[in-house]
Amino acid sequence: xxxxxxxxLKLYKNMLLMRRFEEGxxxxxxxxxxxxxxxxxxxQEAVAAGAISSLNHDDYVIATYRDHAHALARGTPPEALMxxxxxxxxxVCKGKGGSMHFYDGSRYFVGGYAIVGGHLPIATGLALGIQxxxxxxxxxxxxxxxxxxxxxxxxxxxxxxxWDLPVVFLCENNFYxxxxxxxxxxxxxxxxxxxxxYGIPGRVVDGMxxxxxxxxxxxxxxxxxxxxGPVLLEARCYRYQGHSMxxxxxxxxxxxxxxxxxxxxxxRLARQLLEEGIATQAELDAAQVEANRIxxxxxxxxxxxxxxxxxxxxxxxFVENTFHG
Amino acid sequence: xxxxxxxxAVTQAxxxxxxxxxxxxxxxxxxxxxxxxxxxxxxxxxEFGSRRVRDTPIAEAAIVGLAIGAAxxxxxxxxxxxxxxxxxxxxxxxxxxxxxxxxxxxxxxxLPLVIRAPAGGGTxxxxxxxxxxxxxxxxxxxxxxxIPATPYDVKGLLKTSIRSEDPVLFIExxxxxxxxxxxxxxxxxxPFGVADIKRxxxxxxxxxxxxxxxxxxxAADMLAREGIEVEVIDPRTLDPxxxxxxxxxxxxxxxxxxxxxxxxxxxxxxxxxxxxxEHLFYDLEAPVQRVAAADVPTPYARNLEKLALPDARDIAxxxxxxxx
Numbered sequence: 001x002x003x004x005x006x007x008x009l010k011l012y013k014n015m016l017l018m019r020r021f022e023e024g025x026x027x028x029x030x031x032x033x034x035x036x037x038x039x040x041x042x043x044q045e046a047v048a049a050g051a052i053s054s055l056n057h058d059d060y061v062i063a064t065y066r067d068h069a070h071a072l073a074r075g076t077p078p079e080a081l082m083x084x085x086x087x088x089x090x091x092v093c094k095g096k097g098g099s100m101h102f103y104d105g106s107r108y109f110v111g112g113y114a115i116v117g118g119h120l121p122i123a124t125g126l127a128l129g130i131q132x133x134x135x136x137x138x139x140x141x142x143x144x145x146x147x148x149x150x151x152x153x154x155x156x157x158x159x160x161x162x163w164d165l166p167v168v169f170l171c172e173n174n175f176y177x178x179x180x181x182x183x184x185x186x187x188x189x190x191x192x193x194x195x196x197x198y199g200i201p202g203r204v205v206d207g208m209x210x211x212x213x214x215x216x217x218x219x220x221x222x223x224x225x226x227x228x229g230p231v232l233l234e235a236r237c238y239r240y241q242g243h244s245m246x247x248x249x250x251x252x253x254x255x256x257x258x259x260x261x262x263x264x265x266x267x268r269l270a271r272q273l274l275e276e277g278i279a280t281q282a283e284l285d286a287a288q289v290e291a292n293r294i295x296x297x298x299x300x301x302x303x304x305x306x307x308x309x310x311x312x313x314x315x316x317x318f319v320e321n322t323f324h325g
Numbered sequence: 326x327x328x329x330x331x332x333x334a335v336t337q338a339x340x341x342x343x344x345x346x347x348x349x350x351x352x353x354x355x356x357x358x359x360x361x362x363x364x365x366x367x368x369x370x371x372e373f374g375s376r377r378v379r380d381t382p383i384a385e386a387a388i389v390g391l392a393i394g395a396a397x398x399x400x401x402x403x404x405x406x407x408x409x410x411x412x413x414x415x416x417x418x419x420x421x422x423x424x425x426x427x428x429x430x431x432x433x434x435x436l437p438l439v440i441r442a443p444a445g446g447g448t449x450x451x452x453x454x455x456x457x458x459x460x461x462x463x464x465x466x467x468x469x470x471x472i473p474a475t476p477y478d479v480k481g482l483l484k485t486s487i488r489s490e491d492p493v494l495f496i497e498x499x500x501x502x503x504x505x506x507x508x509x510x511x512x513x514x515x516p517f518g519v520a521d522i523k524r525x526x527x528x529x530x531x532x533x534x535x536x537x538x539x540x541x542x543x544a545a546d547m548l549a550r551e552g553i554e555v556e557v558i559d560p561r562t563l564d565p566x567x568x569x570x571x572x573x574x575x576x577x578x579x580x581x582x583x584x585x586x587x588x589x590x591x592x593x594x595x596x597x598x599x600x601x602x603e604h605l606f607y608d609l610e611a612p613v614q615r616v617a618a619a620d621v622p623t624p625y626a627r628n629l630e631k632l633a634l635p636d637a638r639d640i641a642x643x644x645x646x647x648x649x
Contacts, residue, residue, distance in 0.1 A: 029357060036451060060397075060398075077397065091427065091431070092431070092433075093430050094431035094432070095431070096428060096429055096430075096431045097429045097430055097431060101429045103430035103431070103433045103434065104433070104436060105430075105433045110397055110434070111426070111430060111434070113422070115417055115421050115422075118390075118417055118418070118421060118422060119390075119422075120460055121387040121388075121389070121391055121393070121394070121418065122390045122392070122393045122394040122397075122422065123394060123491055124387065124390065125390055125391035125392060125394020125396075125397075125398075125402075126394035126395070126397055126398055127394070128391055128394065128395050128399065129395040129396075129398025129399065129400045130398060132376060132377075132395070132400060133398060133399065133400070135398075139394075151386065152386050152387055152390065152417075152418075154381070154408060155384035155386060155387035156387055156390070158382060158384070158576060158583060159381070159384065159387055159391070162382065177511030267342020267396060279559045315432065316427060316428050316431055316432030317427065317428050317466060317467055318427070318467075318469075318490075318491045319427075319435050319490035319491050320489060320490050320491055
């Protein structure tokens, strides 16, 4: 099914926003506004943008610690996300989660999780809940290549197929778990083949091509939604930066990085939109200006926002705190 | 009043809550077809069907993760871990996920889920099947720890746990399942954070929970024959903890013994002893005593296991040490 012109322009804007957001976050980190671990998504934008555009607004999205772009794709306001990175009370988690733990329940973005693979049983449980409630929803669960070596990945795949749960596992294979290459950590280089052991369809998709990601996810989401069970997609992509802000990424060659950057998903889609007459250069330029403006405004908003009050320290632990009355 | 066995109190609570709220469902290893290794879910699959009483693969981490995900969708899952020993396999899900999510997501999520698991040694199950590790979870903010000792407390607290908007670790005891106790015919719920004075006494306060409660009551009987009146308090929930009831008892008796089946080193008893001295240092007539398991993996040999695990005699000895 062809992707409507308006949707394609939206995908382009989305990817621009993701990239500019990450560049802004890197500036905020360098300036000392952001602390802790922060993992940038630059280079992988086509995956989150394409995949999440396949979903309905009330499908669940669950992600890893590299979660900024996924929340943006879900429509969470960039200023609330930037404020979270800055540790401010206006942040999407009131400053208590930070970069690795975005959450926006109102948009069914049910979190960024920082234990590799730890969120996959939760994704499976979301799908079980959907099935038990007879709801017309699916779960899109993002994971990294490293997660596919964790025990809970296999437990989740097994249960998801056992009960034919509506979940799409989308592995963003950027070929490195921090510094360890897939080839030295996984018995299969082709991660989607791990689905075979569970009788689950496994597909590979070019994660540097947003249209390809969208098409593959459309199909996978349709399959899961109609009750046929889970799917494992492997989107091959590349993170341009190190694993996190403190990783210079010396384990990768410049030649390898250059090769991937030639396939950068943003200029690639720009060329396609121009060649096919879907957008004009003026529209694309305006989109870049708009992304810059949004991120600049988000950074100003974050910087202006207050830190959480000391009273917040003991808030949000439990729903029910009184037991004697 | 009907007399129920401890495991039947579990079953009744589950049955009533499932009948009351169709969002409640059970799953775990062998909970369905055979009704649970300790018979706690007997008859429930027949009554509620295999969707609401679900046998799962042996995959404890994923079992807990399933509960989290299902709770987010609006279900009220009750996951059974066949024993507390297997909770160790699921530690990442319990500690890193269940207990952290609400706080780290700024209150954005609520997780009304229950994890049930029986703990305990005493019947030669050896090192990997005898754990009493409630202290690990009391040390983890973000999850309630409920640990009842009697059929009455089991039923009332399990119903409260299922209706709780927060995640609950509900710890049963393998050696208490066949014990009996009176349970009202009519519905009742018991609040969290309210300790129960199981036996009043003026000379010394013994705080005991789970299998140590019957041992403490046995010790109190023994000591009563020697003229020592022991007050036995069961906190019933360790998070939240009813500190006030414990402190006001010790303020009266001026002496305290804490009895737990878990290891002594950095156990719950250490925390309670610390709190008692923080608040009542000048009221104490004697050092606070701890009765707990020897700090070794639980041995298999009957005589060694008996040496390793605390019992009524050890509790009585601890009381005598500070009352004579």
